[in-house]
Every structure is written in structure tokens, then in C-alpha cells.
Amino acid sequence: MVSPSKEKILVVDDELNIRQILETRLKIRGYEVIVACNGEEALTLFHKEQPDLVILDIMLPKIDGYTVCSELRKKSSVPIIMLTARGDISDRVMGLEFGADDYVIKPFSPKELEARIRSILRRIEKINDQNSSKTYFLQIGNLTINMQSRQVFKNNKRVRLTEMEFTLLELLVRKAGERLSRAYILDSVWGYTPERYLDTRVVDVHISRLRSKLEEDPGKPDLILTARGTGYMFQKIS
Structure with a gap:
């Protein structure tokens, strides 16, 4: 299935065969693809090309994937999918903590990665369509949420x-x-259902990141609450 629009994807991996496989498959599906073989080149190409999504390997020469991800997050909210060959759960979670949106474990199925890409880009396109004709401000304590511009202000900052x-x-x-x-959050936000417990760690890390940015005391959250035995919930808005 060919993508109707020319979204641009930056593929960053030091393995030539992976770059070639992904570049070929993604181009067939209608994406514009640019490739980088190390972290330094990735940062240069990102700022030059302004891609819509980044596929980023962790183990890279010159500048590792964690650092690249952290640098991108200082100025950009572009979706980042990390590729990791590491077996330790903590290594995978670390990529999320540095700002990645999702991760795929090597060796990976190209079809699975393509499905993740489609899901993220389709969701962003849908969001843009939904928000283009409405303005929706929400005030919750010291937080102001602008649903149209997708911006959040805390104490007016x-x-x-x-x-x-x-x-x-x-x-x-x-x-x-x-x-x-x-599982509901993963399906609603990321667009896929968990096949294993580890998949839900994506949700846990993102919740933790949100709390660190929005809560007065992330260790004792008042806004994003833990629903024991279930998942999470936002405080009831009166």
C-alpha cells in the first residue's frame, strides 16, 4: 500500500544492510527516505531535512542513539522509534526516558516496524485534521491546555x-x-495491542515523563493517578 502523502523518514543505523532494506521498503510504500550511518550525520541531516519521523538505532558510532534522541528532544517533538538489539529491559526503557516514542527490538520484522510507522503518522494526520477547525482551551489548576495548538502551559510557562x-x-x-x-492506552495512543508485558512499559515510561513535566510533585501526583490493578486515570474534572 502506497502512502498518499510524501512523509519524510530519517533512518539512522550503522548497519548497511538494515539501511538498505528499510530505505527500499519504505520508498516502495511511498515515503521519502533519508539515511544516516552515525549519530553525528543523523543530527546534521535532521536539521537540514526536517523529517516527519526518525528511526534511530541505539548503538551508533561517534554519537550514540541515546544522545541523538536527547539532542532532538531539546528542540523537536518529531516521533522517534528506537531500534535496539539489547536484551536488557532497562536499556530499552532508557530510550523512552531519553524521549523516544516507541521502540522495536532487533532482529525485527520490517512489517512490524512499517505498521508502527503507519500508525504514528496516521494518528498525527488525523489529529491535525480534527484540530484544524476548532479551538479548545482547558484550565486545570495551574495548567492550561490548548487542544488546537497542542500546547500546554504550567504557571503560564x-x-x-x-x-x-x-x-x-x-x-x-x-x-x-x-x-x-x-492495554487500552497502548491501543488508543500507539495503535497496537500489547503482545507481551514489556510492551506496556512504553505506557509506564510516558506516564512518568508526563508527571515529571506537569505535576507539582511527580512522586505524589495529583493529576495523573495510578489506578491500582488497572492502569492510570486523570483526576475527575469538575
Whole structure:
């Protein structure tokens, strides 16, 4: 299936065969693809090309994937999918903590990665269509949420959220007062159902990141609450 629009994807991997496979398959599906073989080249190409999505390997020469991800997050909310060959759960989670939106474990199925890409880009396109003709401000304590511009202000200061973080926040706010399971959140925000427990860690790390940015005391959250035995819920909005 060919993508109707020419979204641009930056593929960053030091393995030539992976770059070639992904470049070929993604171009067939209608994407514009640019490739980088190390972290230094990735940062240069990102700022020059302004891609719509980044596929980023962790183990890179010159500048590792964690650092690249962190640098991108200082100025951009572009979706980032990390590729990791590491078996340790903590290594995978670390990529999320540095700002990645999702991860795929090597060796990976190209079809699975393509499905993740389609899901993220389709969701962003849908969000843009939904928000193009409406303005929706929400005031919750010291937070101001602009649903149209997808911006959040805390004590009148802009809080930078990634696209996935804002989508997660939007879901929680729209379902305020409801207990949402991790599986439901994963399907609603990321567009796939968990095949294993580890998949739901994506939700946990993003919740933690949201709390660190929005809560007065992330260790004792007042806004994004833990629904024990279920998942999470946003405080009921009166």
C-alpha cells in the first residue's frame, strides 16, 4: 500500500544492510527516505531535512542513539522509534526516558516496524485534521491546555511535550475520572495491542515523563493517578 502523502523518514543505523532494506521498503510504500550511518550525520541531516519521523538505532558510532534522541528532544517533538538489539529491559526503557516514542527490538520484522510507522503518522494526520477547525482551551489548576495548538502551559510557562506525550495527555483528560488499562492506552495512543508485558512499559515510561513535566510533585501526583490493578486515570474534572 502506497502512502498518499510524501512523509519524510530519517533512518539512522550503522548497519548497511538494515539501511538498505528499510530505505527500499519504505520508498516502495511511498515515503521519502533519508539515511544516516552515525549519530553525528543523523543530527546534521535532521536539521537540514526536517523529517516527519526518525528511526534511530541505539548503538551508533561517534554519537550514540541515546544522545541523538536527547539532542532532538531539546528542540523537536518529531516521533522517534528506537531500534535496539539489547536484551536488557532497562536499556530499552532508557530510550523512552531519553524521549523516544516507541521502540522495536532487533532482529525485527520490517512489517512490524512499517505498521508502527503507519500508525504514528496516521494518528498525527488525523489529529491535525480534527484540530484544524476548532479551538479548545482547558484550565486545570495551574495548567492550561490548548487542544488546537497542542500546547500546554504550567504557571503560564510553556511545557514542551512530544506528539505522543500530548496525545496521551489528551486521552487521559478526555477520559478524566475513568480507569484506563495500560492495554487500552497502548491501543488508543500507539495503535497496537500489547503482545507481551514489556510492551506496556512504553505506557509506564510516558506516564512518568508526563508527571515529571506537569505535576507539582511527580512522586505524589495529583493529576495523573495510578489506578491500582488497572492502569492510570486523570483526576475527575469538575
